[in-house]
Amino acid sequence: xxxxxxxxxxxxxxxxxxxxxxxxxxxxxxxxxxxxxxxxxxxxxxxxxxxxxxxxxxxxxxxxxxxxxxxxxxxxxxxxxxxxxxxxxxxxxxxxxxxxxxxxxxxxxxxxxxxxxxxxxxxxxxxxxxxxxxxxxxxxxxxxxxxxxxxxxxxxxxxxxxxxxxxxxxxxxxxxxxxxxxxxxxxxxxxxxxxxxxxxxxxxxxxxxxxxxxxxxxxxxxxxxxxxxxxxxxxxxxxxxxxxxxxxxxxxxxxxxxxxxxxxxxxxxxxxxxxxxxxxxxxxxxxxxxxxxxxxxxxxxxxxxxxxxx
Amino acid sequence: xxxxxxxxxxxxxxxxxxxxxxxxxxxxxxxxxxxxxxxxxxxxxxxxxxxxxxxxxxxxxxxxxxxxxxxxxxxxxxxxxxxxxxxxxxxxxxxxxxxxxxxxxxxxxxxxxxxxxxxxxxxxxxxxxxxxxxxxxxxxxxxxxxxxxxxxxxxxxxxxxxxxxxxxxxxxxxxxxxxxxxxxxxxxxxxxxxxxxxxxxxxx
Numbered sequence: 001x002x003x004x005x006x007x008x009x010x011x012x013x014x015x016x017x018x019x020x021x022x023x024x025x026x027x028x029x030x031x032x033x034x035x036x037x038x039x040x041x042x043x044x045x046x047x048x049x050x051x052x053x054x055x056x057x058x059x060x061x062x063x064x065x066x067x068x069x070x071x072x073x074x075x076x077x078x079x080x081x082x083x084x085x086x087x088x089x090x091x092x093x094x095x096x097x098x099x100x101x102x103x104x105x106x107x108x109x110x111x112x113x114x115x116x117x118x119x120x121x122x123x124x125x126x127x128x129x130x131x132x133x134x135x136x137x138x139x140x141x142x143x144x145x146x147x148x149x150x151x152x153x154x155x156x157x158x159x160x161x162x163x164x165x166x167x168x169x170x171x172x173x174x175x176x177x178x179x180x181x182x183x184x185x186x187x188x189x190x191x192x193x194x195x196x197x198x199x200x201x202x203x204x205x206x207x208x209x210x211x212x213x214x215x216x217x218x219x220x221x222x223x224x225x226x227x228x229x230x231x232x233x234x235x236x237x238x239x240x241x242x243x244x245x246x247x248x249x250x251x252x253x254x255x256x257x258x259x260x261x262x263x264x265x266x267x268x269x270x271x272x273x274x275x276x277x278x279x280x281x282x283x284x285x286x287x288x289x290x291x292x293x294x295x296x297x298x299x300x301x302x303x304x305x306x307x308x309x310x
Numbered sequence: 311x312x313x314x315x316x317x318x319x320x321x322x323x324x325x326x327x328x329x330x331x332x333x334x335x336x337x338x339x340x341x342x343x344x345x346x347x348x349x350x351x352x353x354x355x356x357x358x359x360x361x362x363x364x365x366x367x368x369x370x371x372x373x374x375x376x377x378x379x380x381x382x383x384x385x386x387x388x389x390x391x392x393x394x395x396x397x398x399x400x401x402x403x404x405x406x407x408x409x410x411x412x413x414x415x416x417x418x419x420x421x422x423x424x425x426x427x428x429x430x431x432x433x434x435x436x437x438x439x440x441x442x443x444x445x446x447x448x449x450x451x452x453x454x455x456x457x458x459x460x461x462x463x464x465x466x467x468x469x470x471x472x473x474x475x476x477x478x479x480x481x482x483x484x485x486x487x488x489x490x491x492x493x494x495x496x497x498x499x500x501x502x503x504x505x506x507x508x509x510x511x512x513x514x
Contacts, residue, residue, distance in 0.1 A: 015467055029387075055472065086339075
């Protein structure tokens with residue numbers, strides 16, 4: 001071993017045992033990409049570090065360069081005739097070796113070589129299958145539609161039964177309610193009659209009714225005599241006048257001795273056979289008062305009479 | 311021979327579908343025939359072997375085309391096939407050489423000097439003094455290499471270990487040939503300075 005060779009052997013040993021030879025080998029595609037500078041900077045650096053330490057990948061790199069370089073130092077021209085001759089030889093080899101033809105190509109060729117009889121048979125089979133499938137589908141469809149109709153009929157019947165039951169319940173409830181309402185109405189009417197009777201009895205007891213006959217226009221001192229016994233708060237005064245239907249309505253004022261109006265009633269209409277004018281007078285203190293009678297809407301004074309409250 | 315302009319991906323897909331197989335494959339062949347033939351010529355084979363290897367490559371292409379998944383990667387795939395054809399031939403020739411050597415060198419043992427250093431260091435039966443010296447030399451060389459800048463170290467390794475040409479180193483590292491030469495000169499100078507007591511001759 002020469003001295004130069006010794007250094008080379010040690011360099012190889014150092015290269016084999018250095019850390020930089022870690023990592024997987026490069027694929028052919030990666031080496032092609034490396035040669036074409038199609039890697040990222042990081043990928044390129046990692047590939048370069050691996051190549052420095054890997055004899056196998058260096059050989060691949062050298063081959064890739066030989067593959068990619070268009071001409072290089074190869075001065076010998078490759079003619080079209082040479083290529084054609086090579087093609088003829090290659091195609092003859094490919095054709096003569098049946099196993100060489102890819103399976104996919106064979107299938108594709110066989111597909112195109114289908115005879116008309118085979119095609120007709122295939123078509124008739126296809127049509128038969130289609131017809132069978134259609135008939136089966138029709139039968140299944142009819143059976144399904146029949147089942148659905150039965151289900152709907154049953155549902156309707158159940159619904160009708162439910163509605164009838166509900167109607168009878170409503171009718172029963174309605175008659176009971178009507179009867180109850182009628183009873184309540186009768187009870188309310190009876191109560192009302194009872195209360196009205198009681199009120200009328202109370203009114204006739206508590207409010208005294210006084211009747212006064214006003215025969216002339218200017219009355220006497222005591223044409224009307226009123227008395228409010230006990231706690232009585234009012235009295236009803238019935239005035240009998242000579243021509244009660246001369247005016248459609250009348251008005252009445254009661255004034256005290258100082259001329260102040262202490263009671264007033266208007267819109268009085270004659271009622272009954274005697275044409276009496278009835279109105280309510282609140283409780284007055286004992287004393288003398290004057291009662292003025294007016295006729296019509298224009299309030300024409302018809303007379304003035306004396307009232308004695310005692 | 312220049313093939314008319316067509317989309318190679320479309321051509322390959324048509325072949326895979328069984329459409330116009332002959333004309334399409336003829337187009338592919340015409341497009342890459344010269345490239346493959348030159349590839350084998352550069353390996354130093356004789357013209358007949360080059361033609362045979364080229365044909366073997368295209369037969370493999372024809373057989374394997376249906377299994378090619380990425381049509382865009384056809385050229386890388388073609389290269390892989392050509393590389394495998396070349397590797398197969400090299401391996402078969404190496405096997406022939408090995409069997410010839412066994413017959414002719416019957417009984418002769420390989421000299422201990424030719425064993426790789428790393429193997430000898432691991433050999434327990436080797437002379438301990440020699441092993442210790444070789445180990446020290448190896449460590450010193452490794453240290454000296456580590457002191458070199460990365461690009462310079464890689465240039466030296468590619469040159470000395472893999473015997474790459476300046477042009478190949480420049481192509482691999484993406485630098486100019488002159489830069490490669492300068493790196494190698496500097497590396498040789500630095501290694502001689504550090505390892506002169508261990509190696510009589512240091513050629514980078």
